[in-house]
Amino acid sequence: MPIIATQGLTMRFPRVTALDDLTVAVEPGIIGLVGANGAGKSTLIRILLGLQRPTSGRASVLGLDIARDGARIRERVGFMPEYECLPPDVSATEFVVHMARMCGLPPTAARERAADTLRHVGLYEERYRPIGGYSTGMRQRVKLAQALVHDPQLVFLDEPTNGLDPAGRDEMLGLIRRIGTEFGISVLVTSHLLGELERICDHVVIIDGGRLLRSQAVEAYTAASGSLTVEVDEGRDRLAALLAEAGLAVRAEGRQLVVDIADESTYDLIRDGVADLGLRLVRLEQRRHRIEEVFAPASHQAAAPGAPPAPPGAYPQGGVR
Numbered sequence: 382m383p384i385i386a387t388q389g390l391t392m393r394f395p396r397v398t399a400l401d402d403l404t405v406a407v408e409p410g411i412i413g414l415v416g417a418n419g420a421g422k423s424t425l426i427r428i429l430l431g432l433q434r435p436t437s438g439r440a441s442v443l444g445l446d447i448a449r450d451g452a453r454i455r456e457r458v459g460f461m462p463e464y465e466c467l468p469p470d471v472s473a474t475e476f477v478v479h480m481a482r483m484c485g486l487p488p489t490a491a492r493e494r495a496a497d498t499l500r501h502v503g504l505y506e507e508r509y510r511p512i513g514g515y516s517t518g519m520r521q522r523v524k525l526a527q528a529l530v531h532d533p534q535l536v537f538l539d540e541p542t543n544g545l546d547p548a549g550r551d552e553m554l555g556l557i558r559r560i561g562t563e564f565g566i567s568v569l570v571t572s573h574l575l576g577e578l579e580r581i582c583d584h585v586v587i588i589d590g591g592r593l594l595r596s597q598a599v600e601a602y603t604a605a606s607g608s609l610t611v612e613v614d615e616g617r618d619r620l621a622a623l624l625a626e627a628g629l630a631v632r633a634e635g636r637q638l639v640v641d642i643a644d645e646s647t648y649d650l651i652r653d654g655v656a657d658l659g660l661r662l663v664r665l666e667q668r669r670h671r672i673e674e675v676f677a678p679a680s681h682q683a684a685a686p687g688a689p690p691a692p693p694g695a696y697p698q699g700g701v702r
């Protein structure tokens with residue numbers, strides 16, 4: 382059964398159509414919802430939580446109808462909002478216990494669950510300090526903890542990596558992956574960065590201007606390409622020259638070479654070239670497409686097999702990288 386299904390979901394505001402006839406269904410797992418700023422991601426989350434009534438269309442979450450079962454959906458779904466929503470003068474423990482009590486947990490269970498959840502998100506040591514003194518990364522973790530404290534089946538994480546530096550971003554992405562794999566909680570995570578979701582998601586839904594562009598398993602976006610990545614510890618340029626002389630299409634990319642696969646003999650030519658030059662082979666593998674390439678400008682695009690060309694102007698604001 383899909384954990385989320387929408388049919389013809391439309392949300393019109395006076396000046397803008399935030400969701401436009403959106404029909405999509407996703408199975409349990411870690412699902413990425415990607416779109417530029419203003420694509421309609423937060424609006425979709427609010428509608429799925431039963432907090433906003435759509436103009437038209439239908440949707441269900443965990444098999445529950447958003448029009449009838451909003452309260453039951455919110456009991457089973459955790460929500461980490463994009464906006465800053467934390468009181469500065471209470472500690473993480475006080476806040477997360479309070480949120481657990483709001484979800485109906487008795488006092489002792491609320492304290493235990495809050496402590497467990499704060500430990501899982503890596504905030505155990507600092508949990509008694511007032512939130513006002515926390516870094517952005519720590520505040521994001523408190524928001525994540527309150528979304529998880531009532532042991533939901535599914536969590537909606539709205540732009541959880543917003544404002545984080547690269548290290549903080551990596552840690553948050555690792556944490557989200559663990560929520561899915563170790564705790565078995567399904568995740569819908571939004572981002573305007575395709576690349577970061579590719580690393581942690583099972584399935585990615587891409588929307589633009591409230592319309593569905595793609596909904597696919599990550600492997601379908603990152604299908605094997607027709608080229609090989611070759612890495613040697615030294616002598617990259619000598620190997621490139623030798624392979625080019627043998628008639629292969631070779632180009633350097635960082636420390637690696639990218640070699641187009643002509644046929645089975647390509648592998649033999651690379652193996653023999655490395656041996657003849659006395660080099661040490663660090664890596665030889667078939668390249669996979671990256672999700673970004675699907676939406677790269679046509680001139681740079683190495684189209685995935687069967688993939689339609691990138692829609693022109695898919696991300697006019699350039700928000701998706």
Ligand SMILES: Nc1ncnc2c1ncn2[C@@H]1O[C@H](COP(=O)(O)OP(=O)(O)OP(=O)(O)O)[C@@H](O)[C@H]1O
Nearest residue numbers: 394397398399416417418419420421422423424425
């Ligand atoms: N309550 C509202 N009233 C009027 N317009 C709204 C309202 N909420 C959202 N919108 C508009 O709907 C569109 C989609 O907004 P939404 O917040 O869902 O996008 P988003 O993909 O989450 O973008 P962001 O990452 O910037 O939050 C935007 O043009 C926004 O200005």
